[in-house]
Amino acid sequence: MSDYSLPNPGTIEAVVSDEPRGTLLETLHEWVITVDHKRLGILYILYSTFFLLVAGAEALFIRIQLAFPHNHFLSAQVYNRFFTMHGTTMVFLVGMPFLFGFGNYVVPLQIGARDMAFPRLNAFSFWLTAFGGLLLYYSFLGGGGLYGVGNAPDVGWFAYAPLTARSFSPGHATDYWALALIVSGFGTFGTAINIIATVVSMRCKGMTLMRMPLFTWLMLVVSMLTLVTITPLTAAQFMLLIDRYLGGHFFDTQAGGSSLIWIHFFWIFGHPEVYVLVLPAFAIANEIIPVFSRKAIFGYPAMVAASVGIMFVSLSVWAHHMFTVGMTSTSNAFFTLSTMLVGVPTGIKIFNWIATLWGGRIRFTTPMLFCIGFLFQFLIAGLTGIMLSVSPWDWQLHNSYFVIAHFHYVLVGAVVFCIFAALYFWYPKATGRLMNETLGKWHFWLFLIGFHITFDTMHFLGLLGMPRSIYTYQPDRGWNFLNLVVSLGGMVQGVAVLIFAYNFIASLFQGEIAGDDPWDAWTLEWTTSSPPPVYNFEEPPEVHSRRPLWDLKHPDDPDWEYEA
Amino acid sequence: MVNEQNLEQGNGELIEIPAGTAWPIILAFGAMLCFASLVTSIGVGLVGALLTGCGIVGWFKQVFPHEHHAFVPVVRRRFVPASSRRTVAHIQVSEVHRAYLPVESYPMVAGLRGGIAGGIVMIFPALLYGYLTQHSIWYAVNLLGGAGVAHWTNPSTADIAAFHWNGLIVATVIHAAVCSLIGLLYGAMLPMWPKRPILLGGLIAPLLWTGLLHSILGFVNPAFNARIAWGWFALSEILFGIVAGIVVTRTGKIRTHQALPFVLRMGIEAKEFNPPKGNQP
Known part of the structure; x- marks a missing residue:
């Protein structure tokens, strides 16, 4: 660690803009009408950061309620609303927008393009997503509806039928949930189309598919997967609205419908959605781990193949969420085996990341620390996933806190860790300033400790039989101490996120000047200024290998000599 | 603008x-x-x-x-590529390095053949066990295939000893798939045991595998565990290992990619072994 300095010297130029700053109104207007992929990417990220804080606050309220038995901090109804909104927010308003935000910002820069293929569609997609989120949260005000019952969705993020029928969920809270997801789903759809078109048609000269940065490759895979998975969810939401308002009976078991149809539709979306969220996390790790290991990624072709493999396999595993509904033994066997099969390409990735680290000169910067945390946690998440893929095991633990712990290991331990890594990694590119490393390390260690206190303990609560979605419990169940520990871990994570939020804002004004290439990295986004100009590159770049900036830095030993 | x-x-x-x-x-x-x-x-x-x-x-x-x-x-600017590291380290490759890795191996098809042959042979002690203890050759078949027939809730011994199409089909699929995969694994691992491959692969490995299963099956599936005769199970495993080992070792070896430098096989740079390719600027 001693023979490098950060930021990378030699690329730092004084960043002094001689352009006069506009008034606040002019600045706001510029951002509202923008079709620039970088600004839209930043808007996505700011929007997601805001909802990350909101959903985090909801999680803390949930944990305060569960910290003690027979607690009355939240009523049962409010508790139901909070866990519904927490789940919905984290998946649809935090995870996906964050990752599409990074995709928006980074992909055109990495492939040497001036913008996305459809800049106006890009803006439209963002605003649809944003308004979808606002519509969801407007339900707190408007969800009472005609009957004054309920003021926010309280049916869980999966909204199983028949709970969503009007008889059981009167008022409009459930409608807001469905409508918000339809609106934001169209936005997601637009962004996915845009990323595919951009990657397919706007790569710079010399950038063949097998020279694309892995981040871009994975965003392409994610976008294709999104197109397939958002469709059944949107269709199911329309069917739900037809059931609720036009006398349809899709999910009405009393009139020939089937609540199982909803579960199938939801999980045909829902499980690939996990990969829609985690593949961009892989993408982020693919960029950060090699840069801070000072080695090229190990096994690039295998990484590409594994990503595409995950996309296909993930489309055939959805019913492992349904082992307890009573499927045939053939179905149980099929979905057990197909779920286990996902372990093959993900295992390839884990081994390749470890092989990249192996023998490297590792720099333990904050983004790298988050990626190392991700590696360990994703491995554990994968192992508990394999355990849950075995149907008899799942029969025992379905809907218990073991499942909650497993998917939080994926969604927080992998996805949120990588999101933080990406924020620290690309923040200097977007703002021209580095985030404070000391505060970053405080953030990392506190978040890591809080994460493990919370979610390791949660596994044991599940094994002890604590079911999910209960708002309180009897004091004689043996869950008291562990629940208190879980809640305390949540508080530690909350403190860590507050440190991050402070660092994020303070570094904007006081952060060290980053220069164009603060991490001594290799992809095209680091060849342009920080922040990049609106046109990205003065001249369209031309690449000859997977690491064009390496070639520039080491003309005596360029990568194109070795790449097949 | x-x-x-x-x-x-x-x-x-x-x-x-x-x-x-x-x-x-x-x-x-x-x-x-x-x-x-x-x-x-x-x-x-x-x-x-x-x-x-x-x-x-x-x-x-x-x-x-x-x-x-x-x-x-356009604001013209000059990008100066700079790196804090000017020296590039290449992974050094030597022939000594190769000594730890198999330079020759059996072809994949040898493992497959070995797995199939071993799988066929191990059927006989299993059937014999069923015939001697329950007077039915279907007993062992249904013990294996019953894992895929979920509607068997607490089946009696007579149920398991009777013939069931479902049990036969599922058992055949499981047996064929597992034997083929183990055979492939076996073929790949044999070169790592240069001395007495049959002893290690045919005897010690099956015994270790049997011991592992014996120690955990009681937790994983107590009902299944109660019906397994571990002596017969170990005998089948050993027969599989010996037959698969013989079939694999009788097949001629081929040179593997291990003979190539590590850097080439893994796609890592190695200037001295890799002639320039791709577009040169």
Whole structure:
């Protein structure tokens, strides 16, 4: 660690803009009408950061309620609303927008393009997503509806039928949930189309598919997967609205419908959605781990193949969420085996990341620390996933806190860790300033400790039989101490996120000047200024290998000599 | 940023980028209001429809007949590629390194053949066990295949000893798949045991595997565990290992990619072994 300095010297130029700053109104207007992929990417990220804080606050309220038995901090109804909104927010308003935000910002820069293929569609997609989120949260005000019952969705993020029928969920809270997801789903759809078109048609000269940065490759895979998975969810939401308002009976078991149809539709979306969220996390790790290991990624072709493999396999595993509904033994066997099969390409990735680290000169910067945390946690998440893929095991633990712990290991331990890594990694590119490393390390260690206190303990609560979605419990169940520990871990994570939020804002004004290439990295986004100009590159770049900036830095030993 | 009208007056180089526009946000807001009107009021829907209409028309005017562009003056700058590390380390490859890795191996098909042969042979002690203890050759078949027949809730010994198509099919699929995969693994691992491969692969490994299963099956599936005769199980495993080992070792070895430098096999750079490829600038 001693023979490098950060930021990378030699690329730092004084960043002094001689352009006069506009008034606040002019600045706001510029951002509202923008079709620039970088600004839209930043808007996505700011929007997601805001909802990350909101959903985090909801999680803390949930944990305060569960910290003690027979607690009355939240009523049962409010508790139901909070866990519904927490789940919905984290998946649809935090995870996906964050990752599409990074995709928006980074992909055109990495492939040497001036913008996305459809800049106006890009803006439209963002605003649809944003308004979808606002519509969801407007339900707190408007969800009472005609009957004054309920003021926010309280049916869980999966909204199983028949709970969503009007008889059981009167008022409009459930409608807001469905409508918000339809609106934001169209936005997601637009962004996915845009990323595919951009990657397919706007790569710079010399950038063949097998020279694309892995981040871009994975965003392409994610976008294709999104197109397939958002469709059944949107269709199911329309069917739900037809059931609720036009006398349809899709999910009405009393009139020939089937609540199982909803579960199938939801999980045909829902499980690939996990990969829609985690593949961009892989993408982020693919960029950060090699840069801070000072080695090229190990096994690039295998990484590409594994990503595409995950996309296909993930489309055939959805019913492992349904082992307890009573499927045939053939179905149980099929979905057990197909779920286990996902372990093959993900295992390839884990081994390749470890092989990249192996023998490297590792720099333990904050983004790298988050990626190392991700590696360990994703491995554990994968192992508990394999355990849950075995149907008899799942029969025992379905809907218990073991499942909650497993998917939080994926969604927080992998996805949120990588999101933080990406924020620290690309923040200097977007703002021209580095985030404070000391505060970053405080953030990392506190978040890591809080994460493990919370979610390791949660596994044991599940094994002890604590079911999910209960708002309180009897004091004689043996869950008291562990629940208190879980809640305390949540508080530690909350403190860590507050440190991050402070660092994020303070570094904007006081952060060290980053220069164009603060991490001594290799992809095209680091060849342009920080922040990049609106046109990205003065001249369209031309690449000859997977690491064009390496070639520039080491003309005596360029990568194109070795790449097949 | 300058407008199209100012293009001709502009001095210096300009780059064309898509012009900013408010129509996407107006259209998105209008669309959201249209959906929201389903749970609010018709007035919200009317405003939404109006905004949607305006958004569509405005957006069309943005791109038809000519797409609106803005022209941005280029600020020329010089990117100086710099790295804190000027020296590049290559992984050193030596023949000594190769000594730890198999330079020759059996072809994959040898493992497959061994697995199939071993799988066929191990059927006989299993059937014999069923015949001697329960007077039915189907007992062992159903013990294996019953794992895939979920409607067997607490089957009696007589049930398991009887013939069931489901049990036979599932057992055959499981047995064939597992034997083939183990055979492949076996073929791949044999070169790592240069001395007494049959002893290690045919005897010690099956015994270890049997011991592992014996120690955990009681937790994983107590009912299944109660019906397994571990002596017969170990005998089948050993027979499988010996037969598969013999079949694999009788097959000729081929040189593997292990004979190539590590750097080449793994796609890592190695200048001295890899002639220049790809586009050279």
